[in-house]
Amino acid sequence: MRPDNDLRTIDGDVYVSPRYLAGTTGIGDPALAPLLDLGWELEHDDLDNCYVTAPDHRVRLGYLPEGEDDGLWRINAYEDPFGPPTWGVCFNDSCPTEFVRAFTTELAKAYEKGFAYLAAPDTRDSDHDPYLVVTPLIDRGWEFHKPEPGVFAIRPADRLASLEFTAGPLDPEGELTSRTARWHLWAGSSIDRPAWYATASTNTPVALLTAVTRCVSDPAPLPRWRVNTFSYSKRAQLIPILPPRPAVPTPLDVQRTAASRRPAALPTVSVPRWSTTSRPALPGPRR
Structure with missing residues (x-):
């Protein structure tokens, strides 16, 4: 299934399906736009990392291509702007940009x-039920697994992606600085060497995570340049993006084309005719 996009505006030469095998676009602007459109402050450091801060300083986003690790996107929220984060989310440098944009939107x-x-999240409130996070995945055929005690996972049929939820107490600092977080979303054939991953700590709002799982499980493919697709993802379907089809001619276009092909009329030539006033013929030679 192809998305109904204008082919002239698509940045890529193939559609990748399933979309969780697409990889990053390498461009951060689309995911920053929803926050910048609200007037959030944008700053850069000397290394070209950029930081976006909410007007009340309670949410901070870091886009860190020159960071200390592969955590390209780090979003933290603070109940107290000068206190520890209430929750934190990380998307690594290979995560499809569309998933980050779903979160920031x-x-x-x-x-x-x-x-x-x-x-x-509060299970007593239906709007904060963690089960809502996995609902889009279940609706699209993902199935539950239990890879180890205390960890619950849900995966698609091809087993090339996984969302894991860890039960029990976790170290708050470790959730923000490592992959040992309450929620762990990744794609690839091995959790030890994933194609990409994203983590979310305890207390991350359910609505934000649900937006990501809804985007991840969307059956529509994502456009990418073939040379930038994952080398391991031979199991992904790559559909060439065809050039735009010529516009269907209107009746007026057909009429104009026909007129341009019609042969030009020959010029009118005046041919003299014989009349009684014409000059008589000269006498012929004598025999």
């Missing part, structure tokens, strides 16, 4: 509603 919506973006 939902974050922008939550921010406009007030302190909803700081709300901790």
Whole structure:
């Protein structure tokens, strides 16, 4: 299934399906846009890392191509701007940019509603039920697995992606600085060497995570340049993006074309005719 996009605006030469095998676009602007559109402050450091901060300083995003590790995107929220993060999310440098944009788009919506973006999941409230996070995956055929005690996972049929939830207490600092977090989303054939990964700590709002799982499981493929697709993803389907088809001619176009091909009329030539006033013929020679 192809998305209904204008082929002239697509950045890529193939569609990748399933989309969780597409990899990053290498461009951060689309994921930054939802927050910048709200007027959040944008700053850069000497290494070209950029930082986006909410006006109330309660949410901070770092886009860190020159960071200390492969955590390209780090988003933290603070109940107290000078205290430890209430929750934190990380997307690594190979994660499809569309998934990050799904998160920042939902974050922008939550921010406009007030302190909803700081709300901790509460199973007593149906709007904060963690089960909502996996609902889009279940609806699209992903199945539950239990890879190890205390960890619950849900995976698609090809087993090339996984969302894992770890039960029990976790180290708050470790959740923000490592892959040992409450939620762990990754793609590839091995959790030890994933194609990409994303983590979310305890208390990350359910609505933000659900936006990501909805985007990850969307059956529509993603456009990519073939040379930038994952080398291991031979199991992905690569569909060539065809050039735009010529526009269907209108009746007026057909009429104009026909007129341009019609042969030009011959010029009118005046031919003299014989009349009684014509000059008589000269006498012929004598015999």
